[in-house]
Amino acid sequence: MLEVHNGSIVVLMISIIAIGMIVLPSVVSLYAGEHSFYDIDDGYGGRCIKCHADIYEELSNGANHSTVDGSSGFDGEECTACHRSNVSIIYASGSTNSPGREAHAATVTHCGYCHFNSTNSFLAPVAGGFGQSDLSDDTGVNESHYKFVTESRSSNLVFNESESCIACHTTCEVTFNFNVSTQAKVLINNTYSGWDFELMQLSNFTTYTEVKG
Amino acid sequence: MKKDVLLLLFIFVNLALILITTTDILTLFVGSHSIVDITSGQNDISCVDCHQQIQNELNDSEVHSDLSCEACHRFNGTGIVFATHNTTGVYAGKEAHASYTPPCLDCHGESGVYITNKTGVSKFAPPAPEFNETYGSENSTHKVYVEASIGYGLSVGENEACISCHTNYSMKFEFKRPEYIQYDVVDTNSGINSKNWEIQNFVRASDNATVVWVNRTGSKHQWIDSSDINCFDCHSDLITAVENGGHISSSLDPTGGPGNKVNGHAGRFHNFSRSDVDISICEPCHLSNSSNFEWDHSGHAQLDYHAATTEHCKQCHKYGAEKAIDSGFCICPCHSALASNGNDRCYGNSFPF
Numbered sequence: 001m002l003e004v005h006n007g008s009i010v011v012l013m014i015s016i017i018a019i020g021m022i023v024l025p026s027v028v029s030l031y032a033g034e035h036s037f038y039d040i041d042d043g044y045g046g047r048c049i050k051c052h053a054d055i056y057e058e059l060s061n062g063a064n065h066s067t068v069d070g071s072s073g074f075d076g077e078e079c080t081a082c083h084r085s086n087v088s089i090i091y092a093s094g095s096t097n098s099p100g101r102e103a104h105a106a107t108v109t110h111c112g113y114c115h116f117n118s119t120n121s122f123l124a125p126v127a128g129g130f131g132q133s134d135l136s137d138d139t140g141v142n143e144s145h146y147k148f149v150t151e152s153r154s155s156n157l158v159f160n161e162s163e164s165c166i167a168c169h170t171t172c173e174v175t176f177n178f179n180v181s182t183q184a185k186v187l188i189n190n191t192y193s194g195w196d197f198e199l200m201q202l203s204n205f206t207t208y209t210e211v212k213g
Numbered sequence: 214m215k216k217d218v219l220l221l222l223f224i225f226v227n228l229a230l231i232l233i234t235t236t237d238i239l240t241l242f243v244g245s246h247s248i249v250d251i252t253s254g255q256n257d258i259s260c261v262d263c264h265q266q267i268q269n270e271l272n273d274s275e276v277h278s279d280l281s282c283e284a285c286h287r288f289n290g291t292g293i294v295f296a297t298h299n300t301t302g303v304y305a306g307k308e309a310h311a312s313y314t315p316p317c318l319d320c321h322g323e324s325g326v327y328i329t330n331k332t333g334v335s336k337f338a339p340p341a342p343e344f345n346e347t348y349g350s351e352n353s354t355h356k357v358y359v360e361a362s363i364g365y366g367l368s369v370g371e372n373e374a375c376i377s378c379h380t381n382y383s384m385k386f387e388f389k390r391p392e393y394i395q396y397d398v399v400d401t402n403s404g405i406n407s408k409n410w411e412i413q414n415f416v417r418a419s420d421n422a423t424v425v426w427v428n429r430t431g432s433k434h435q436w437i438d439s440s441d442i443n444c445f446d447c448h449s450d451l452i453t454a455v456e457n458g459g460h461i462s463s464s465l466d467p468t469g470g471p472g473n474k475v476n477g478h479a480g481r482f483h484n485f486s487r488s489d490v491d492i493s494i495c496e497p498c499h500l501s502n503s504s505n506f507e508w509d510h511s512g513h514a515q516l517d518y519h520a521a522t523t524e525h526c527k528q529c530h531k532y533g534a535e536k537a538i539d540s541g542f543c544i545c546p547c548h549s550a551l552a553s554n555g556n557d558r559c560y561g562n563s564f565p566f
Contacts, residue, residue, distance in 0.1 A: 055246050063250030129296045129306020138305065142293050142313035144286065158242065168258050168311065169251075172244035176263055182431025183383035184373065189420070190390040197361035200373060204383065204431065212262040 040094030046076020110160035254299035276436035286312035316370025353518035381435040
């Protein structure tokens with residue numbers, strides 16, 4: 001009985017191998033599809049999603065930016081709206097059949113490119129109140145997070161001020177180490193003219209961590 | 214053996230599935246393209262997500278624990294235009310985007326304001342008496358501190374001064390005073406019955422520094438109820454001074470008569486126990502409103518102050534109090550000499566107290 005069973009398996013394997021030899025091409029491409037070119041004459045469509053599916057998923061689950069491509073709903077064209085929006089850069093274009101100069105497919109953009117620009121072509125609302133936009137009455141003189149925005153510009157994590165925007169306006173996890181003073185020292189001098197408050201210094205700094213998840 | 218083969222097979226299949234389904238390009242900042250919806254009309258971006266520590270402090274606060282972050286940090290009584298995105302549209306901020314650091318007096322200045330708390334109840338923010346535009350009387354003790362706070366630049370407005378007394382933020386005060394003064398009272402008239410007293414050889418000794426450490430939790434968002442503010446937290450050195458016979462002139466007048474001067478000035482209101490010092494001994498001079506001096510309200514009584522007044526002798530002994538012995542102000546020769554040249558103080562311009 002056992003011998004019969006083993007014999008059947010051997011026959012099955014030989015059959016499968018034989019079929020495989022007939023069906024499979026003799027030359028196997030390592031990178032299947034590499035000679036199947038996209039037609040980009042009408043734009044990129046959702047091609048970015050091929051590599052950046054996770055970004056697309058985030059975007060499509062988010063609240064905004066669904067219409068930046070000029071149509072409602074997410075279809076992947078939204079990527080190019082932001083990442084090919086810099087008017088000072090010439091991107092490679094299939095529709096105009098022109099090569100790129102400063103960039104080929106896409107550039108890293110920053111939130112302020114649109115949101116600090118009141119004439120942006122997407123009608124994106126201006127993030128006023130930081131003194132960073134082109135609105136004449138945007139002074140930002142009272143904004144608590146002003147330093148966060150301006151300091152973000154000198155950080156290399158994300159382009160320009162985007163670190164600060166992302167921290168509040170997206171679900172990105174951010175870890176803050178707040179270094180705060182817990183004490184102030186005041187020097188008071190009893191002079192001939194009365195009490196003179198000469199100095200006030202912050203001291204006893206301590207660091208605590210906040211994780212925004 | 215068979216189980217091991219099956220297990221290996223299972224692992225290989227799973228690895229293969231992971232390889233197939235996993236994106237080769239990983240995003241460094243996961244979630245950075247997932248935008249928060251801020252259209253509800255409320256603040257959809259939780260301040261506490263990044264500032265949980267502040268919320269914890271606020272939860273333990275005697276005051277303000279019923280207020281939201283927005284109640285203070287997006288207070289709408291200042292004219293500051295914050296960025297707003299609600300059901301009616303999108304409005305760009307001007308002076309601020311998300312929040313501002315509020316000066317305490319934005320709510321507690323002038324005549325106070327009403328603020329809606331977390332439960333929708335309108336609560337009154339009482340004004341800090343006299344700490345408005347003029348900061349009260351010249352004799353309002355902490356006026357100079359409040360005015361100095363504006364120039365420190367460590368916080369906005371006068372907040373440094375407010376925080377010192379009204380929160381659990383720790384403070385370290387270093388008071389520098391002259392250790393003593395010394396002068397000669399000289400009669401420059403050779404006549405027997407005619408005296409001409411002069412103060413000569415005035416010496417202001419070198420400063421003596423006293424450090425008072427108000428060691429609290431260090432939290433700026435833990436407010437202390439006004440009734441729990443203790444003057445001696447910052448002025449504990451005065452307890453020692455009073456106990457040792459200093460700070461205020463002593464008077465023991467067993468007969469009640471002004472001529473019976475024992476151990477210092479005559480007068481009933483300077484009598485207090487120097488062995489059991491508490492806030493009650495401060496009140497007669499530093500809390501005019503609550504003192505029993507029976508001010509005549511002639512305009513000299515300091516009723517426009519915040520926490521305490523810095524009283525000069527004349528406030529009682531010339532202008533203010535019916536029961537204070539009206540010396541005609543400084544008829545005694547020493548004081549007369551010190552108060553010459555139109556000085557209002559018993560000690561003249563040469564001595565600061």
